Amino acid sequence: MKILQKFIHTILKLEPFSTGLPFGPFNSTTQRRWKKRPVSTAQTRLESQRTRDSKLDKLTSRLNQLARSLTFHRLISARKRSPFVSLHLISRWKNVVRLNVSTTVFLRKYPHVFEVFTHPLRRIACCRIGRKMRDLIQEEEDSIRELELENVLRIKKLLMMSVNGTIHIHGLRLARRELGLPKDFRESILQKYSNEFRLVDLEIVGMVDRGEVGVAEVCVSCWPGQPGLSEMGVAEVEKWREGEFREKWLSEFETKYAFPISLPTGFKIEAGYRERLRNWQRLPYVKPYERKEVVRVRTCGGAERFEKRAVGILHEFLCLTVEKMVGVERLVHFRKDLGIEVNLREVILKHPGIFYLSTKGSAQTVFLREAYSKGCLIVPNQIYAVRRKMLDLILTGRRNTRELRSQTEVNDESRSVAHNVNEGGTRDGDWVIPLLDNFKDQSNADKLSEIL
Secondary structure (H helix, E strand, O other): OOOHHHHHHHHHOOOOOOOOOOOOOOOOOOOOOOOOOOOOOOOHHHHOOOOOOOOHHHHHHHHHHHHHHHHHHHHHOOOOOOOOOEEHHHHHHHHHHHHOOEEEEEHHHHHOOOEEOOOOOOEEEEEEOOOHHHHHHHHHHHHHOHHHHHHHHHHHHHHHHHHOEEEEHHHHHOOHHHOOOOOOHHHHHHHHOOOOOEEOOOEEEEOOOOOOOOOOOOOOOHOOOOOHHHOOOOHHHHHEEEEEHOOOOOOOOHOOOOEEEEEOOOOOOOOOOHHHHHHHHHEEEEEOOOOOOOOOOOOOOOHHHHHHHHHHHHHHHHHHOOOOOOHHHHHHHHHHHHHOOOHHHHHHHHHHOOEEEEEEOOOEEEEHHHEEOOOEEEEOHHHHHHHHHHHHHHHHHOOOHHHHHHHHHHHHHHHHHEEEEEEHHOOOOOOHHHHHHHHHHHHHHHHHHHHO
16 A cells, blocks of 8 residues: 555656546545636636727726816815915825826826916916816806706606605715706705605605696606607617617517627627627516516526616616716616616626726726727717816816917016005005004114113
8 A cells, every 4th residue: 555655646747737647545645736716706707818999998087087186176265255265275185186196297297177376466376277278167067957857757767667656865866966956956856846856765766656646736757849758768779779670670689689789899799609699689678767677597498587677777777867968876876766686787787788997096887888989979069068178178188279379478567567466555464564663663762761
């Protein structure tokens, strides 16, 4: 027995990576390393196994810079004392804005957005939002106010998709910018249209039952030009399905439950992928606005149908957003209300032809692939056009245009005029000088009296 063990041990030393010898009673004392199979999860596929879209990744990194600039605007405008803030105070906001560089470097990188100047009296470096950026922010707020009825219909669609007909206001508040809602949407929309919405709780909103509304009250869906409840309960993907059915003469069996697929450039199509995709496109599911049946996960095909319903809800939610994109950390707050009881990242990564998950920056952003082409929205809207102008200011960078030069010259002239006026006239604190002079004269008189 010992001779056999020594013989086997010698063979393993000569061929350490050989796996020809089976594991049995004669070599049970030798050490054998078991290789662990690589685990395929959403996190591992997110890091290595997915196909990246360079256009959308570049757009995400630029939008992150715009979001940081808007955060600076929010912090500066929150200070009511003056429209500008010293750079010393702004340096304390580095962790709030999540910058990996100094605040001064970031502010001077975008001179079209931030105006860094020297205070004429205090002689310290200060910063304020540029005139172009202020005008665009005001234009965005005006556009949101004009689209008030669309915001009402957008919230009603979210309530119609929800499981119990209610949604937490906290989720709407977090996704306010993505949904195009005003800052005071609780007062300007939810409380203003009390015949459409009702507050179930302090932080929960629901739809008003049509039986509870009086005859004299008029609902938004009954206004001229506005869709009714039957038209509102139709998902945006149904328009694409109808176009495919009429224009391409495809059968109803092929288009009734299908989604538009746009695979990214460089996507590797494995063997059997097209067949699995074709079967998934034909798979029936309960649509986002339907409540006809309950999908049981444990039934035959129930897991696939349940997952496809989650894909339909996520697709409709992205269609309701202004820029057809939303952060995953904001989308998580709607999981319970919309009945998406699945791993969101797992679903998004499993369908690369419908969604794209960008990991640029400190957050993860979901894009609707069919709505974008070469990093731009195919069908732009009013709010998106204004935000695109803001992004253009960010992309301009340090390019000193003629308009920026003329504006700098005008500011220098105004500062020199203010300095000259201060030299010839009175300034803040000049009222102290006569008091000090009187005090000096009085002290001199006391000294003379002591000498005499």
